[in-house]
Amino acid sequence: MSVQLNHTIIHSRDNRESAEFFTDLLGLEIAAEWGPFIAVALSNGVTLDFATIPPEHITPQHYAFLVSGAEFDAAYDKIRARGIRYWADPHQKQPDEINRNDGGKGVYFLDPSSHAMELITVPYGGWPQK
Template sequence: MDIYLNHTIVYCHDMFASAKFYEKIFGFKFIKVWENFAVVTVNKTLSLDFRDKECFTAQHYAFKVSDSQFDQILARIQHNNIAYGPGPENTYENEINHHYGGRGLYFKDPNQHLLEIITADYILD
């Protein structure tokens, strides 16, 4: 049996606003607030469960997307005037990268989590 990541908790300052941000930018589906979590489905096997917490360390979340999804997400980033850049240390030049024959970019969510979208897997050989 293949093993899949089922969900991960994403700490934030406002779980509802965070869930709506990911829905708006990525096109993920905000399901509902359940107990202490705002649940957003990424795909059939993965959800992001946003949970309010006063203090937390910002994390990095990378999503592999198709070329058309990349274009759609980039358009939503631009439409919402969100700064983005080609690398994790450069999220403000409004440029993308072309690593490994694909496209990628980095931007931050309202909680300062670093988000990455890529169209090609990293080559690790």
């Protein structure tokens, strides 16, 4: 078997709030609840397992998601409609803009626990996907 990422745990102030934010934004569903985790399954079989921990123990992380053009447009519409702050760049110097890197579209925003989320429609450098 080749090496594959199976799941990752995302620390959250409120696991339900974070999971629902993510599923609603991207049109996904909660896959399972087990112990302290609420899992959201991605199309490649990886799950994001949201866990509630004390806010002072959350270290903001970066999560980038490759989405289709239609998925990007739907999520971007929700970001704007909900007044979620967003940027074209990871350093938050280009507010209220998207980027067109590598001929696609990209946007950065924060989730309810201040993790930096990124949506892109084309992999960086056009790297091939397997």
